[in-house]
Amino acid sequence: MSGDVEALPLPRPQRSAPVVESEVLAMVIFVFTEVMFFAGLISGYSILKGRAIAGIWPPVTDPDLPAAATAVSTVALLLSGVAVFLAGRKHAVDASGGLRWLWAALALASGFVVWQVVEAVQLLSAGLTMVSSAHGGFFYTIVGAHAIHAVIAIAILANSIRLLSRAQMTPALFRAIRIFWYFVVGLWPFLYGVIYL
Amino acid sequence: MIGRTMLAAAVALVPAPVWACSSCNDPKDLGQDAFLGPTIFMSLLPLGMLGVIGGYFWWHAHRAAGPGSAELSSSPSP
Numbered sequence: 001m002s003g004d005v006e007a008l009p010l011p012r013p014q015r016s017a018p019v020v021e022s023e024v025l026a027m028v029i030f031v032f033t034e035v036m037f038f039a040g041l042i043s044g045y046s047i048l049k050g051r052a053i054a055g056i057w058p059p060v061t062d063p064d065l066p067a068a069a070t071a072v073s074t075v076a077l078l079l080s081g082v083a084v085f086l087a088g089r090k091h092a093v094d095a096s097g098g099l100r101w102l103w104a105a106l107a108l109a110s111g112f113v114v115w116q117v118v119e120a121v122q123l124l125s126a127g128l129t130m131v132s133s134a135h136g137g138f139f140y141t142i143v144g145a146h147a148i149h150a151v152i153a154i155a156i157l158a159n160s161i162r163l164l165s166r167a168q169m170t171p172a173l174f175r176a177i178r179i180f181w182y183f184v185v186g187l188w189p190f191l192y193g194v195i196y197l
Numbered sequence: 198m199i200g201r202t203m204l205a206a207a208v209a210l211v212p213a214p215v216w217a218c219s220s221c222n223d224p225k226d227l228g229q230d231a232f233l234g235p236t237i238f239m240s241l242l243p244l245g246m247l248g249v250i251g252g253y254f255w256w257h258a259h260r261a262a263g264p265g266s267a268e269l270s271s272s273p274s275p
Contacts, residue, residue: 019254020257032243032246035246043239046238050234
């Protein structure tokens with residue numbers, strides 16, 4: 001008799017949807033720590049700048065920083081942020097969309113990093129080194145730390161292009177990647193204002 | 198007497214300007230102001246970020262639990 005009764009599926013326990021995806025939460029926490037890391041560096045630099053003898057900063061013995069040329073590369077980095085934003089918009093409606101915008105972002109950010117290397121070589125040859133002055137030490141530490149982040153972000157972006165072209169990119173992962181990219185892009189104008197201007 | 202004792206205790210508790218590291222901080226140093234901005238910045242930045250992140254999650258949770266999403270979740274699944 002029991003064989004005549006169809007086994008009813010047991011109700012699955014209902015889990016409420018998470019407020020935010022795990023990937024996004026992890027990235028937000030990571031970016032939080034990164035912001036504090038750069039804030040510490042900027043604070044140290046600001047104290048050094050504020051205590052400059054007779055208010056002269058940077059020291060007259062150090063070469064001038066190429067503020068105008070770096071402004072151009074700053075615009076390129078900001079445009080890469082816009083491109084990643086547009087890629088996210090495209091991806092929201094099409095699982096494999098936004099590929100062209102990601103390529104554009106990759107090219108713009110690569111241009112920014114290449115300029116950073118050229119600038120560092122020029123400044124090193126002009127005599128500004130890590131040990132030439134406290135200004136030089138802070139400059140290479142802060143700008144170098146950001147450049148490392150930019151290179152890592154470019155590598156992540158290149159992997160994103162690979163995943164997107166194979167339609168393997170999940171919305172949550174792409175959102176987390178975009179948060180990191182916005183952090184790298186959004187941080188730079190602040191660093192530029194503190195260090196170059 | 199009790200009032201005077203309490204007043205003396207209260208005065209004793211009033212913080213005086215002290216330096217955490219007296220060997221590297223000179224109270225007569227005119228460059229002391231350079232520490233003020235970064236101190237405020239470093240103190241408020243994590244609180245501000247926590248506020249923004251917490252506020253965003255709160256807003257996101259409330260938006261997800263709004264009347265539109267309730268209708269959506271109560272609709273019969275195909």
